[in-house]
Amino acid sequence: MAPKVLVSDSLSETAVQIFRDRGIEVDFEPKLGKDKDKLAEVIGKYDGLAIRSATKVTAKLLENATNLKVVGRAGIGTDNVDKEAASKKGVIVMNTPFGNMITTAEHAIAMMFAVARQIPEASASTHAGKWEKSKFMGVELSGKTLGVIGAGNIGGIVCDRARGLKMKVIAFDPFMSQEKADKMGVEKVELEDLLKRADFITLHVPLTEQTKNILSRENLEKTKKGVRIINCARGGLVDEEALADLLKSGHVAGAALDVFAEEPATNNVLFNLPNVVCTPHLGASTTEAQENVALQVAEQMSNYLLDGAVENALNMPSMTAEEAKVMGPWVKLAQHLGGFIGQMTEDAIKAINITYDGSAAELNLKALDAAVVAGIMKASQPEVNMVSAPALAKERGIQISTTSQTQSGAYDGYIKVTVVSETKERSIAGTVFSDAKPRFIQIKGINIDAEVGEHMLYTTNEDVPGVIGKLGTLLGEHGANLANFTLGRAKAGGEAIAIAYLDEALKPETVEAMKATGIFKQVKPLEFILG
Known part of the structure; x- marks a missing residue:
């Protein structure tokens, strides 16, 4: 039976056609996402849900999603999806982080130009019949220091474009290696250093507990006098009240914001302040980007529903279609090893230890970890899958550890699973032979050759x-x-x-x-x- 997908937000016809061309049944209901009651009524029929930002995938909606396997967000932000609830339900949440990277980066550069030269205010003044040439004195970007907070996909493109504008680029990103910084031609710095040195500061990080209000009042007060702030990433990264106060005092010379703490932003403390440029979350709003992310989400969802490939998932290890073909027998082995030991264990599990030997250690171990844990958990909760199992194990306080090692025995590669429970320790090992069939090769330390x-x-x-x-x-x-x-x-x-x-x-x-x-x-x- 062909998988069935619901598109509940506006997606291009070309993207919808991708589902059809791949043999997936699709219902295109672009207004349904705004009707939460109707959506909840019908969601149980679908294996996949393709959305933009209008559809809210809540825990309550997921309760009705009895067949749902994947939610695909055409875009980067997934604030409208309850990812924890989706994980517990076993639903993969995908986004499309690459389809609108250039568009969003270009918007940040455009906003930087706009605030540097006061273009919106100068335009409004000129449209009003005024000729206030002396009023709008700007600054050059060339030779200035740009502080980039977050040098990932989009931030990296901004760094590249800024270097082309002959700016000095410094970047704060705890996940960026020195080698990558050197390759990008940027100076890796700590946040304190960036705040003190930057003439312009642009943000390109997701909104997390660690990044929320990263430009707090305290940090904004540490910036160089005359700094200009650009935020085209996420609302909530900047303390808007503090920014307004520092703009009024003249410490901050200007700000350009595409995102706000509360959206839609119909009223905001920053509105109507001089040299504040505001746009209504347009970062990804180009024809090319909207088409790109729509096509990308359709391809990703189709690949998963038909081939088991996991791309750009936020709650599941990624696995390409090619990997899925090679990994398939090993994933099945991992599930069977977990299933065997899970059915044998009747008391509370304290720890799961997984050893990967030889060729098995060269595979996608995160996916195999998830498969092992899913196999174990299924013994007591049959509805558990590779998405929900790790979350369930964490919830139960089960410690999961893995070890990788070079070939140490007669087999090219094998997986060994050891479970520590309240009363005893059990172990089982298995491998995949050339016939692609999983085999149990050791139980309780006793060698055996058993098919499943x-x-x-x-x-x-x-x-x-x-x-x-x-x-x-x-x-x-x-x-x-x-x-x-x-x-x-x-x-x-x-x-x-x-x-x-x-x-x-x-x-x-x-x-x-x-x-x-x-x-x-x-x-x-x-x-x-x-x-």
């Missing part, structure tokens, strides 16, 4: 004669057809394990009969979803 079956039975016993015969007899007496089985033991006469493959799920009374024999230390039916 839909209906399996795991038993442990002392290695003594007659156990296999008793196992087959018991299963036969209870009408359970044994398709295959595999054995392993630590040493002759020591602990032995057996995995039986059955045609259908084992009945509870069969399990009880096996336990009653006293032969088997453990009797555990296991279920796996194959394919």
